[in-house]
Structure formats: C-alpha cells, structure tokens
Amino acid sequence: MRLTNSGIEYDTAPTRFERLKMKCKELRWSDLKTTKFLISTTTTIFALTGLLLLILGIIVLGNYNEYYLFLGPYFFVVPRFVIVTAVFIFFTAVLGFYGAISEKYKIVLAYLALLVTILIFELSITILAFQLEEDAFGYINQQIQRDQFPFSDRSFLLAWDDLQREKRCCGIYGRGKYDIHPLPITCCYIPAGARSPFECTTDNAYYATCDSRLSHFMGKYAYIIGVVAATVTCLQVIIVAVVSWIAYRLKSKKKIPQHGFIMKDTLKIEPPNPSVIDYSRF
Incomplete structure (x- = not known):
C-alpha cells in the first residue's frame, strides 16, 4: 500500500494472475524435460x-x-x-x-x-x-x-412389458405375427385421456420389432x-x-x-601421508 499526494491508496501487491505469469516466466525449457x-x-x-x-x-x-x-x-x-x-x-x-x-x-x-x-x-x-x-x-x-x-x-x-413400453416395439416378428391375441397393451401407444376398456390390436400397435x-x-x-x-x-x-x-x-x-566418466560423488580425496624423518641417525 502506498499513499499519493491526492491521498488515495493503491494496492501494489501482484494479483494471482500476475504471480502465475511470473512463475511461467521462471519456468525453463530444461525443467520441462x-x-x-x-x-x-x-x-x-x-x-x-x-x-x-x-x-x-x-x-x-x-x-x-x-x-x-x-x-x-x-x-x-x-x-x-x-x-x-x-x-x-x-x-x-x-x-x-x-x-x-x-x-x-x-x-x-x-x-x-x-x-x-x-x-x-x-x-x-x-x-x-x-x-x-x-x-x-x-x-x-x-x-x-x-x-x-x-x-x-x-x-x-x-x-417383456418394460422392453415393449420403453423401446416402443411389439414382439420379435412384429405386430402381425404375435402369438397372443389380443396383443399385450404394452405393444400399443396409449394416448392421453384414453378410457378403458383399451384394446391393443394390429391396427394401433407399434410397427417396429423388439429385436x-x-x-x-x-x-x-x-x-x-x-x-x-x-x-x-x-x-x-x-x-x-x-x-x-x-x-x-x-x-x-x-x-x-x-x-570412464568421473562422477563427483565417486571421488574420494585422501589426505597425504606425512613423511616421518628418523633423526636418531644424526
């Protein structure tokens, strides 16, 4: 925060986007490899x-x-x-x-x-x-x-009823070759406001086969x-x-x-052995 001559304070802290931009600039291609x-x-x-x-x-x-x-x-x-x-x-x-x-x-x-x-x-x-x-x-x-x-x-x-109702189909071979008469009611579309008794026949049954x-x-x-x-x-x-x-x-x-490449951690530096002089001969 800083105060100008007009007495208005401005926030000089970087925004999240600016911080992300700075991190992207610091990222080097070598880091990606x-x-x-x-x-x-x-x-x-x-x-x-x-x-x-x-x-x-x-x-x-x-x-x-x-x-x-x-x-x-x-x-x-x-x-x-x-x-x-x-x-x-x-x-x-x-x-x-x-x-x-x-x-x-x-x-x-x-x-x-x-x-x-x-x-x-x-x-x-x-x-x-x-x-x-x-x-x-x-x-x-x-x-x-x-x-x-x-x-x-x-x-x-x-x-079978669920299949015929949801897929709007009638039997395997179609409405004309169904073995049950009258047809199951799920073979037909029941319009809104339909009253009983509602009969499902080959005239108002679904045309598509279930298979x-x-x-x-x-x-x-x-x-x-x-x-x-x-x-x-x-x-x-x-x-x-x-x-x-x-x-x-x-x-x-x-x-x-x-x-043949020498690695830094493989180097072992040993201190030199001090030479000992025998002064008893003098």
Missing part, C-alpha cells in the same frame, strides 16, 4: 484415461443390466473388461507416480511393462467392441427367440465403447513411447560411470 516432470505428466494423462474408461464401463453396464434376460452374458463381457482395465490403470498409475519421485530405472521399467500390457488390453477392447456392434442384431434375435415362450414366468412377462430396437440400442453403446477405446489406445501409444524414452535415459545415466 526433467524425468520427474515427464513421468508425472504422462501418468496423470494415463490416470485420466482410466477414469474415462471406468465411467463409460459403469454407464454401459447399468444400461445393459436392464435387459439382462434378453442379452445373456455375451454383451456383458466388454463393459466388465473395460471396468477391470480401468482399475488396473489406477494401480499402474500409482507405480508411475512412485517412479517419478524415485527416478529409479527398475521402477520405470516395471511401469513400462505394465503400460504395454494395458495397451494390449485397450486394443482388445476396441476390437471386441466393434465386433459386438456387428453381431448385436443376430445375437439378440437368437437370444429372444430362444426365451420368448415362458409366459408363465412373471419376471419374464414384466421384462431390431434392442440391437440398435446395444449396438450404439458398443460403438461408443469402440470409439473411446480406440482414442485411449492412441494416447496409450504416445505414453508408452515417452516412458520408453525416459527409461532409456535412466539406463544411460546408470551406465555413465562404467564408460
């Missing part, structure tokens, strides 16, 4: 990809669970694999941050080996997700045809998993390349004393 900074940055990006995969896997698994009776275990392999990979990423990121702090070659090498393993996982997720998108219609159609007749099971009837609607819904989520996994895989390739270069640098530093 340090082992600790590079490993910390790449590991942070790596952990964020794990968080993205975890959120995506939970969302997709939650949507798939709603239609478990019609999907079977095949559709749950990919989202569960995504979640397991995300958890594995978090544990690997802990090792990465420890390697950034310690800057030990063996720790970074172990971190690199786990990164390559996760890269294989992410590549597998990408392939499985796009394959799942292609097989969605055929597998769901086969699954629904196999399980369409146990109408005595109340849980199955409730699942096509469900396969489109599941195929969309499989496609999203494939795109996200492909993007994460590309980032993972860059991260593996950077960590490989860092491991090579640490290995080179470790071998420097063996090539």
Whole structure:
C-alpha cells in the first residue's frame, strides 16, 4: 500500500494472475524435460484415461443390466473388461507416480511393462467392441427367440412389458405375427385421456420389432465403447513411447560411470601421508 499526494491508496501487491505469469516466466525449457516432470505428466494423462474408461464401463453396464434376460452374458463381457482395465490403470498409475519421485530405472521399467500390457488390453477392447456392434442384431434375435415362450414366468412377462413400453416395439416378428391375441397393451401407444376398456390390436400397435430396437440400442453403446477405446489406445501409444524414452535415459545415466566418466560423488580425496624423518641417525 502506498499513499499519493491526492491521498488515495493503491494496492501494489501482484494479483494471482500476475504471480502465475511470473512463475511461467521462471519456468525453463530444461525443467520441462526433467524425468520427474515427464513421468508425472504422462501418468496423470494415463490416470485420466482410466477414469474415462471406468465411467463409460459403469454407464454401459447399468444400461445393459436392464435387459439382462434378453442379452445373456455375451454383451456383458466388454463393459466388465473395460471396468477391470480401468482399475488396473489406477494401480499402474500409482507405480508411475512412485517412479517419478524415485527416478529409479527398475521402477520405470516395471511401469513400462505394465503400460504395454494395458495397451494390449485397450486394443482388445476396441476390437471386441466393434465386433459386438456387428453381431448385436443376430445375437439378440437368437437370444429372444430362444426365451420368448415362458409366459408363465412373471419376471419374464414384466421384462417383456418394460422392453415393449420403453423401446416402443411389439414382439420379435412384429405386430402381425404375435402369438397372443389380443396383443399385450404394452405393444400399443396409449394416448392421453384414453378410457378403458383399451384394446391393443394390429391396427394401433407399434410397427417396429423388439429385436431390431434392442440391437440398435446395444449396438450404439458398443460403438461408443469402440470409439473411446480406440482414442485411449492412441494416447496409450504416445505414453508408452515417452516412458520408453525416459527409461532409456535412466539406463544411460546408470551406465555413465562404467564408460570412464568421473562422477563427483565417486571421488574420494585422501589426505597425504606425512613423511616421518628418523633423526636418531644424526
């Protein structure tokens, strides 16, 4: 604070933005190339990809669970694999941050080996997700045809009603080939103000089949998993390349004393031995 001739005080302390600007000016390019900074940055990006995969896997698994009776275990392999990979990423990121702090070659090498393993996982997720998108219609159609007749099971009837109501579909083969007459009321759109008795017939039933609607819904989520996994895989390739270069640098530093270079901490200065003169001969 200072007082001018007019008696007005001004605050001369730097603002937060000015302090940040001063720190950025003090940051040198050599600081950005340090082992600790590079490993910390790449590991942070790596952990964020794990968080993205975890959120995506939970969302997709939650949507798939709603239609478990019609999907079977095949559709749950990919989202569960995504979640397991995300958890594995978090544990690997802990090792990465420890390697950034310690800057030990063996720790970074172990971190690199786990990164390559996760890269294989992410590549597998990408392939499985796009394959799942292609097989969605055929597998769901086969699954629904196999399980369409146990109408005595109340849980199955409730699942069918929820599917037809939410996806606005009617049966497997459409409204014209439904085995029950009159049609279930969930096969029809009930307009506002409708009065009972309301009858669902082929004239006012939904036209779309449930297997096509469900396969489109599941195929969309499989496609999203494939795109996200492909993007994460590309980032993972860059991260593996950077960590490989860092491991090579640490290995080179470790071998420097063996090539004739003298390190300061390896020098040992010994005091000279004092010469003792025997005066008894004189």
